[in-house]
Amino acid sequence: MSKQPHALKIETFDNSKGGSTFFKAIGHPLALPKIKAILTKLEGFQSIAVFDPHQFMNGFAEIYDTSKLNISESLVQKFEDIDRRVLGHSTKPLTELIHSKAQVLWVAAFDCERLLNTIRHLIPTSMEVISFDAFRIPEDMLSQPKNYLSPLNFATNFAFFRDQNDLHTRLVTANYWTAYSGGKPIRIWFNLINERGGSIHTWTEDYDKPNQSIIIDSQEIRERFKLNDFLGQLFIHIVGAAGHEVVKYALDVYNDTGDIISCTHDANSWPADLYAGLPAPQEDETVILWVQNSHPCPIPAKAIGLALMGTDEVSWSSLSVAPFATLALDTKTLLPHARWPEQIEIYAGKYFVRPRYEIIKNKQRRIAHANVERTDLKNDPEIAKLKPLFGKSFILPAPILPRDRWRSIALPTPMSTGQMELPLSLLIYDKNGKEILNHPLGLLQRHQKMAYEIEDLIDNNAFDFGHMELIYDFAEGGYADGWLHGLFRYEDKKLGYAAETSFGAHIFNTIITYKQEPQSYTGHPPGLSTRLFLSLGDGKWNTLCHLIYPASTPWHATSSTSLILHDAFAKPIATKEIKIPCSGSLFWVAEEIFDQKERMAAGKNAYILIQDKTCRLFGYHGLIHEKGAFGFDHMFGF
Numbered sequence: 001m002s003k004q005p006h007a008l009k010i011e012t013f014d015n016s017k018g019g020s021t022f023f024k025a026i027g028h029p030l031a032l033p034k035i036k037a038i039l040t041k042l043e044g045f046q047s048i049a050v051f052d053p054h055q056f057m058n059g060f061a062e063i064y065d066t067s068k069l070n071i072s073e074s075l076v077q078k079f080e081d082i083d084r085r086v087l088g089h090s091t092k093p094l095t096e097l098i099h100s101k102a103q104v105l106w107v108a109a110f111d112c113e114r115l116l117n118t119i120r121h122l123i124p125t126s127m128e129v130i131s132f133d134a135f136r137i138p139e140d141m142l143s144q145p146k147n148y149l150s151p152l153n154f155a156t157n158f159a160f161f162r163d164q165n166d167l168h169t170r171l172v173t174a175n176y177w178t179a180y181s182g183g184k185p186i187r188i189w190f191n192l193i194n195e196r197g198g199s200i201h202t203w204t205e206d207y208d209k210p211n212q213s214i215i216i217d218s219q220e221i222r223e224r225f226k227l228n229d230f231l232g233q234l235f236i237h238i239v240g241a242a243g244h245e246v247v248k249y250a251l252d253v254y255n256d257t258g259d260i261i262s263c264t265h266d267a268n269s270w271p272a273d274l275y276a277g278l279p280a281p282q283e284d285e286t287v288i289l290w291v292q293n294s295h296p297c298p299i300p301a302k303a304i305g306l307a308l309m310g311t312d313e314v315s316w317s318s319l320s321v322a323p324f325a326t327l328a329l330d331t332k333t334l335l336p337h338a339r340w341p342e343q344i345e346i347y348a349g350k351y352f353v354r355p356r357y358e359i360i361k362n363k364q365r366r367i368a369h370a371n372v373e374r375t376d377l378k379n380d381p382e383i384a385k386l387k388p389l390f391g392k393s394f395i396l397p398a399p400i401l402p403r404d405r406w407r408s409i410a411l412p413t414p415m416s417t418g419q420m421e422l423p424l425s426l427l428i429y430d431k432n433g434k435e436i437l438n439h440p441l442g443l444l445q446r447h448q449k450m451a452y453e454i455e456d457l458i459d460n461n462a463f464d465f466g467h468m469e470l471i472y473d474f475a476e477g478g479y480a481d482g483w484l485h486g487l488f489r490y491e492d493k494k495l496g497y498a499a500e501t502s503f504g505a506h507i508f509n510t511i512i513t514y515k516q517e518p519q520s521y522t523g524h525p526p527g528l529s530t531r532l533f534l535s536l537g538d539g540k541w542n543t544l545c546h547l548i549y550p551a552s553t554p555w556h557a558t559s560s561t562s563l564i565l566h567d568a569f570a571k572p573i574a575t576k577e578i579k580i581p582c583s584g585s586l587f588w589v590a591e592e593i594f595d596q597k598e599r600m601a602a603g604k605n606a607y608i609l610i611q612d613k614t615c616r617l618f619g620y621h622g623l624i625h626e627k628g629a630f631g632f633d634h635m636f637g638f
Helices: 022-027 032-042 057-063 094-099 113-122 218-224 454-458 596-602
Strands: 048-051 071-076 104-107 128-131 155-163 167-174 186-193 199-207 213-217 230-239 250-255 261-265 274-279 286-292 305-308 326-330 343-347 356-361 364-369 394-400 406-412 421-430 435-445 466-472 485-492 498-504 530-535 542-548 561-566 572-578 585-589 607-612 618-624 630-634
Touching: 022 057, 032 128, 048 094, 071 094, 094 113, 155 218, 155 250, 155 286, 167 218, 167 530, 199 213, 213 218, 230 326, 250 364, 250 530, 250 618, 250 630, 261 498, 261 618, 274 286, 274 356, 274 485, 364 498, 394 406, 394 485, 394 498, 394 542, 394 618, 406 421, 406 454, 406 466, 421 454, 435 454, 485 630, 530 542, 530 618, 542 607, 561 596, 572 596
Parallel strands: 048 071, 048 104, 104 128, 261 364, 261 630, 498 630
Antiparallel strands: 155 167, 155 230, 167 213, 167 250, 186 199, 186 230, 250 261, 274 343, 286 326, 286 356, 305 343, 356 364, 394 466, 406 485, 421 435, 421 466, 485 498, 530 607, 542 585, 542 618, 561 572, 561 607, 618 630
């Protein structure tokens, strides 16, 4: 990994502690004008004493310019923090405050009334006190007002959002928060931000029914608020969040004529140093990386870079990006010779959340996302020892779509800076769970071009659809860290339309647990149940779904799966029961499962909940137009 000279030195996510709320709190659009006002006020003081009890101040200074402030001293409360550097000063114990000649004490903390009462006797009577509480967002925006940095107060996320010419965006999710709060309603605050980073419009929506559908369509928003064309991002804040601080959604990008559709999903709201899994273009393609600044500070020139996977030669962008602004970065400008199936690493410097990329070929467009490349993982020697109890252990399952129409392609994607080699096999199953092929891939090197077209491997085997699994295979040695990822591309054999999706591996359907696997939607591992959300098309599109029943070790012979059609207010309309063989899969079209009468009863903005209390399924969803354009992505659960 090359050094990132302009990366932000902020904590956004730690895999042991979870996401950091602090950077969300100081980067919230409603906090921004208050922070600017406080900084302007602080510039008027000749001397400022900083009290930094929680190690927040240096992170604050990464986002906001404090160079004009006359800092005279930095104070800390913890003995172990003494002598570290805060805003250029070596820290002193808080007891020195009583001798301070500073005009103002700037306290880098929220909810600090009790703290200030404790140290009031140390504060000189002539000293003014200003704390981070001065730039709290409005109290009625807080789910837990008494604990400002509660993750539930900042259940926020960004979404790529565009309504430009004939290109539109549709965000779909459900009010899963009210189901966790005992029926309390939620309110969502939306801030539509344009390409330059300016706020176009803000508004709120109220939702009071558990699991009712939430649909924000760019065309409807544009018409309702009489807006012009826009391209940028939608900031989403859930007020009244419970159970989950993560804002999950599906995102459809489509056009008027029906020949463009992409299905992708939430942005993963914690900016990372690196992202990977960005495919290089084919000769006749353009790959656009959408750089969407997630902070109220600019991204400087040469802070964003691209490198071919397996190399340390980074090409840095000479372009800067304004706060909250959007930049369309053509990968060919930085890596002109990169070609599929080469992969690109994104040096992001913690400036933006998981980014979208758009592939343009003739008049066709499709959007997908890169994934977080972990920088903290090391070889886990225990994974190679799991086989006796965990069988295949980690599995990355993906559809093989009906072979008479689509090509299915797998591209293993290194997703950790420590993955110098990947010891893998590719398994292929038909829909009934019969293993068709176990194809060892050996020790794949980080720099290898490693795309595998399923048709080349099973051309003489007659089955209509099924699924593939990437698993660890230590026959030739090697190591693993459990962060196995892949990109899966699907191409229409006749019409040329394409879609792609990417995800990571998990342990599936074992009663014995290993660390946090098998993962569970709610509660602690093992995850042995299914609750997947399937959004439906708006009438122009048919809804595709591919359910896979992966099993690390043999589990129940078949699933006991319910497909439950709900109306927009979460009322169940109809239920279909299906059974999927263990290690098998089911490809289906929602409009063929539920008849016209049932779909009419469900009405507009309906959705399907996929439930199974006996096993963990993995699902992929998509939309398809009669002209042939389709989108495809993995599903989310709650």
